[in-house]
Amino acid sequence: MFEGIIRIIEDRGCEKSMNFFRDLLDDSDFCPQALKAYLPDPLPTRFYDRRVLFTRCDIEAVLATWPPGVFTLPHNHGIHPTFGVVKVLTGTIENRIFAPDQNRIRPAGISHFQAGDILKVPLKLIHAMGNPHSEIAVSLHIYSPKIEQVSYWDPLSFEPLRDPQHNSGPIQWPTSYAS
Numbered sequence: 001m002f003e004g005i006i007r008i009i010e011d012r013g014c015e016k017s018m019n020f021f022r023d024l025l026d027d028s029d030f031c032p033q034a035l036k037a038y039l040p041d042p043l044p045t046r047f048y049d050r051r052v053l054f055t056r057c058d059i060e061a062v063l064a065t066w067p068p069g070v071f072t073l074p075h076n077h078g079i080h081p082t083f084g085v086v087k088v089l090t091g092t093i094e095n096r097i098f099a100p101d102q103n104r105i106r107p108a109g110i111s112h113f114q115a116g117d118i119l120k121v122p123l124k125l126i127h128a129m130g131n132p133h134s135e136i137a138v139s140l141h142i143y144s145p146k147i148e149q150v151s152y153w154d155p156l157s158f159e160p161l162r163d164p165q166h167n168s169g170p171i172q173w174p175t176s177y178a179s
Contacts, residue, residue, distance in 0.1 A: 001034045002053050002140075005061065014057030016144040018083050018120055025087040025118055025140065035089060035138060038063055043136055048072065048168045053140075060146040064129075066093065066137040071130025071171045073164060074098050074105055074153040077121065077143065084121040084143035086129075088113045091137025095119060096173075098126040104158045128155060130171070 008024060009015070040049045049065040074096070077084075086093070093113045098105035105126055112132075113119050121127075121143070131137040152161040155171045 001030065001038065002061065002063075004028065005142075006054055006056070009057065009059060014059065016057070016059060018085060018122075021085040021142045021144075022118055022120065025085055025142065028087075030087075030089050030140070032090060039065055039138065043067070044070075046070070046169060047166055048130070055146055058145045060141075060143045062141040062143070064139045064141060066091065066129075066131035066139070068131055068134045068136070069170045070168055071096075071155070071173075072128050072168045073161065073171075074126060074128045074155055074158070075167070076124065076126050076151050078147045078151075079149040080145045080147075081123050082121075082143050082145055082147055083123050084141055085118055086113075086121060086139050086141045087118045088115050089138040089140055090115050091131060091135050092133050093119075093137055093139055094130055094132045096128045096130075098128070098153070098158070100126065101158075103160060105153050106158060126153070128171070130168070 044065055044067050048070050051063045053061040053063055095111045097109040099108040152164050154161050
């Protein structure tokens with residue numbers, strides 16, 4: 001199922017651009033029946049599952065399985081200038097954007113993406129992703145370079161977190177969150 005994507009990346013000389021990644025995912029069809037073979041068994045219920053499908057040519061592809069109501073903590077994509085794209089394969093994904101505010105972050109917007117939608121992950125993005133609905137959601141992420149040394153923030157106080165115990169879970173967002 002994902003072998004075709006790997007082959008195209010390698011055939012293109014491991015090209016690394018957001019437009020190439022977006023076009024690659026936009027041109028790829030994913031059969032829900034075939035997708036089941038790549039999902040964790042049992043399906044996660046409390047935290048999201050992040051499965052690295054491949055890491056080649058300084059490119060990382062990840063399959064994320066999102067239980068209902070589970071979000072990542074607000075985070076960046078590490079110490080490298082990482083960018084990427086995400087395609088929602090099933091369900092709905094909510095993306096909460098944050099802006100730096102001295103040593104904290106502040107809410108800067110919310111977007112929703114349905115199955116088939118593609119979102120860009122620009123350099124220096126701080127965000128939290130998750131599944132706001134009652135059914136499992138699945139998304140495919142392609143990043144370059146590989147994500148390393150991610151920073152996290154508390155979803156309620158917006159203060160930096162040091163060594164969080166988990167990078168995802170059920171989060172009750174403040175009602176005053178700016179949308």
